[in-house]
Amino acid sequence: MAILNILKEGDETLKKISRPVTEITDRTKTLLDDMAQTMRRANGVGLAAPQVGVLRRIVVIEVEEGELIELINPEIIKTMGEQTGPEGCLSVPGKQGTVTRPSYVKVRALDRNGVMREYEGEGLLARCFCHEIDHLDGKLYISIATDIEYVD
Ligand code: ZN
Secondary structure, three states: OOOOOOOOOOOHHHHOOOEOOOOOOHHHHHHHHHHHHHHHHOOOOEEEHHHHOOOEOEEEEOOOOOOOEEEEEEEEEEEEOOEEEEEOOOOOOOEEEEEEEOOEEEEEEEOOOOOEEEEEEEHHHHHHHHHHHHHHOOOOHHHOOOEEEEOO
16 A cells, blocks of 8 residues: 555645546555555545545545545435534645535445445534545535634
8 A cells, every 4th residue: 555645725636526437446446545544644534536636536534443434436415404613624734614514414436346335424424525525526625614724
């Protein structure tokens, strides 16, 4: 496995729309492994492929330690409620902002074996699903945050 370079705010790649994965290959699986390792090393809870310079619809999330969620071509199929709270991003170091997201999110995605699965999340996990899938559409949370503050 390898630690990948995480692109930072200002890099044009982060504004681009990622393309769906059409075939899950060994390279896809290596990317998933590398993304998970990169996310953990950076103490993040989510990472999207465009953040490591790959414009493909791939996301890893680990809100609960040891419970890695790998999403290929994810789609939000249901949302409920609303939550407003702090959000940060590995591509926007040193800042956090207040963002309103659904309090419940249901996602459909392929796993690494090409099996279509559904995931439900509340709280932080719901927030992560929205944040990471936004990355696949070239959106950073700072464009929808109501305030941004600098943090250590
Ligand atoms: Zn992010």
